[in-house]
Amino acid sequence: MTVVDINRLLGPLPYDEVASRDPAGLVGELDRLRIDSACVVHTHAVYGDPRDGNESLTAVEETDGVRLRPVPVLIPGPLGTAEWQGSGGLVRLCPGEHRWSLTGGYALALAAALARTRTTVLLGWETVTAAEIDQLASALPTLRIILTGTGYRSLRELAELMDRHGELYVDTSTLTGHLQVEWFAGRYGARRVLFGTGAPVTDDAGPRFQLDTLALPDSETALIAGGNALRLLGEAEDP
Template identity: 25%
Template sequence: MRFDANAFFGHWPYWPLPQTDGQGVLRLMDRHGIERAAITSLRGLHGDWHEANAETFELAGNHPDRLVPIGCMSPMREGGAVALRRLVENGARGVRLYPSLLQGYSLASPFADEVTVSAGELGIPVIVATRPMMNFRFAPLPLAHVESLAARHPRTTVVLSGPNYLSEFRAACEAMSRCANLCFEIACMQGFQAVARLVEAVGADRVLFGTGMPLHAPACNVAKIDHARIEPDQRKAIAWDNACRVFGVSG
């Protein structure tokens, strides 16, 4: 059983994707044995997040057994606690933030604090990517910014997505040792047996399987989990159980 904590649909402005719509992503899931995915419209990274969330709800609503809707928002067009509550009322099980380069605000901003506090009260995670995909071509968000957010709001689960290089990996492990509310989603991590090293450093309970599809080829992250030198119960936790717990959905 695999629950992809990091899936998208839509377009990528830098090159054409082989799959862009929900049906294409569902076919990818079937092909790679992924039963469930936490999904977000890529429109939310670049364009109107209200429209993106509407698309996400429509798609996930048509496939409630397969797709868990994850919202996104920014300070533009009245993002904040009120909007987040409406998203959760509509079924969102998490919210993605893309500060800095993509959406022009800081994780230290009042907006980020307001959303993160509200997410904790609503029982959903805040997902922050240091890079939305491995081959991002732009400077990543400093990991310390994500740690600072998690440290300021210990009652909110913060999912860290995007780290890869060894310095980032080590910094993430150290941040997770300091912040019990910080989880790690693995889609960008490329190091040799990195999942096993991550589990050794922080345990399996805060590690989430994610593919980054359709930006990434999902087979790579499936292999990363399947061949990680970890115990079967740890593999099950990473591949399925942890995502169910973090997103608050039944297994």
Template identity: 55%
Template sequence: MRVIDVNRIVGPMPTGHVPSTDAPGLLAEFDRLAIDAACVVHSHDLYYDPMTAAELPDDPRLVRVPVVVPGPLGTTAPADAKLVRMCPAEHRFLLTGPHGLALARDLADRGIAVLLTPENPGEIHRLATEVPGLRIVLINTGYRALRELADLMDVHAEIRVDTATLVGHLSVEWVANRYGAQRVLFGTGAPATDDAGPRFQLDHLELSAADVELIAGGNVMELLR
């Protein structure tokens, strides 16, 4: 089973020292937890300035996830990007404003998926309604968010979810059984959130082996083509 973390941060964290400050530390964490690869966003881009993107180590186990910001003061997705992250709260833009929707339509037209934290489920609903072709992966949803998640996933087929904080009893199984395992992706959110918990959960899911393989890495590979 190939395990790929769709939601990982590399670089210094504002909350303190972490092993994944640099690539060797991050890869050591992968070895410790039996994670084969990860889609990584650099903490500089996430918490500081995506306009001056930090260098990412050249390693085949790391797939860079650029942070994109809409509008004339923002950034565009690189030509080779398959997955990006949008952070409206951190970088102070309107997700469904004119610039936000224009960027979302460009991403959808180019077949680029987007990672989003659902701080405002209503805005996610509007975004998915206005740009139905945009593939959205909701990350760090929180274990109390199943009702809001169901509201969104019931009506938007292109919305997926990661497992980073989907840690309620049988929550992953419930989502996979209701919407299909192809809409659930293994993610940790580490080091902002715990990585060992979601990795342990992955090995103990009460799902078929085929569904677990999709969640572990198959769905991420499909997003990355």
């Protein structure tokens, strides 16, 4: 079973000392938890200027693009990170941290470019509202969005959104309630649930242990562990 953490940070945190402050430390954490690879956003791109953080990921891609998969942070508009020139892969949007509207004109233009190029979006639940997610997914139904950090108290809103929009996915970083992952897999299919930790901001050992104890068929657990991530990254075929 291949394990891919879809939601991980690399770099120093402004309020804590963490092992994942550099690539070697993060790889050590992955080894400790038996995680094969991680999709990583640089902390400078979240807590500082995304252009600096994204540039820091260039060296990571050149030296260790297998264990650590770089994920750029994008900002729309003339004061943003420039027009999207990529194709496929994964990006992160941080409207709350960088103070821009998810449903504004610039954001919708960027999202349309991401949808056209089959680029998947990581979007933190705490940075937007359910109404904004609904509006974005309705405007661009082919845009693939992975919602992270959803948590227990958001389940009613999250379930309604996932019922309405087939290209919404969820990571497991905060799906820690009893049989919560199993419920999502049963209702929406295991293909819409992805292993993610949100580490080091949120715990990584809990979601990794949960992965080994899911009450699901091995084939579905394998999809959640890494199969879905590899498919969305364009490295595996649809099951």
